[in-house]
Amino acid sequence: GENVEQHPSTLSVQEGDSAVIKCTYSDSASNYFPWYKQELGKGPQLIIDIRSNVGEKKDQRIAVTLNKTAKHFSLHITETQPEDSAVYFCAATYTGFQKLVFGTGTRLLVSP
Amino acid sequence: DADVTQTPRNRITKTGKRIMLECSQTKGHDRMYWYRQDPGLGLRLIYYSFDVKDINKGEISDGYSVSRQAQAKFSLSLESAIPNQTALYFCATSAASGANVLTFGAGSRLTVL
Numbered sequence: 001g002e003n004v005e006q007h008p009s010t011l012s013v014q015e016g017d018s019a020v021i022k023c024t025y026s027d028s029a030s031n032y033f034p035w036y037k038q039e040l041g042k043g044p045q046l047i048i049d050i051r052s053n054v055g056e057k058k059d060q061r062i063a064v065t066l067n068k069t070a071k072h073f074s075l076h077i078t079e080t081q082p083e084d085s086a087v088y089f090c091a092a093t094y095t096g097f098q099k100l101v102f103g104t105g106t107r108l109l110v111s112p
Numbered sequence: 113d114a115d116v117t118q119t120p121r122n123r124i125t126k127t128g129k130r131i132m133l134e135c136s137q138t139k140g141h142d143r144m145y146w147y148r149q150d151p152g153l154g155l156r157l158i159y160y161s162f163d164v165k166d167i168n169k170g171e172i173s174d175g176y177s178v179s180r181q182a183q184a185k186f187s188l189s190l191e192s193a194i195p196n197q198t199a200l201y202f203c204a205t206s207a208a209s210g211a212n213v214l215t216f217g218a219g220s221r222l223t224v225l
Binding site for chain 1: 116147152153154156157202204212213214216217218
């Protein structure tokens with residue numbers, strides 16, 4: 001089955017810096033890769049996703065890149081702000097499987 | 113009101129007690145899931161249901177059972193709680209078609225003493 005590894009487990013940056021979180025997946029059939037943000041006391045919420053037919057997707061200050069050959073994908077946050085502080089989860093699945101497999105999470109702390 | 117509502121939000125119980133966590137949704141989604149979150153382990157799937165008559169085990173179903181009472185309701189039961197079931201539990205929903213986008217509830221924190 002699919003296995004998703006996520007690094008780092010914790011990441012501390014200064015406000016305004018960039019943050020990068022990396023994930024690797026094991027199943028070459030996986031073709032959908034979402035990222036979820038979990039704020040304190042809340043459930044995870046989808047912030048961006050990418051399908052295997054594209055290499056990069058951007059939405060304002062966040063972007064996701066995908067390298068199918070290496071089977072890894074990354075979340076990039078630019079110009080970080082304190083409200084970006086949260087736990088971020090990557091996930092992977094493939095069409096027809098309909099079950100997301102999540103990474104272990106990254107706790108991002110943005111200091112003012 | 114929240115799209116996905118979990119009750120209770122917090123529960124402390126003792127070893128051997130039966131516990132039920134409830135989930136209801138107003139999204140109109142067919143698919144519902146129960147996940148467990150532990151520090152350093154991420155989100156792991158316990159059970160999932162693709163419609164009222166469909167129940168499937170996830171990767172960590174031992175010690176848990178579920179009931180899909182209606183399209184909008186999906187409950188998780190611990191028949192005899194044990195301390196290593198202390199965790200944060202999330203219910204989630206998704207539409208049957210389209211992307212695998214999950215809508216999560218706010219979570220139920222369970223402590224088993």
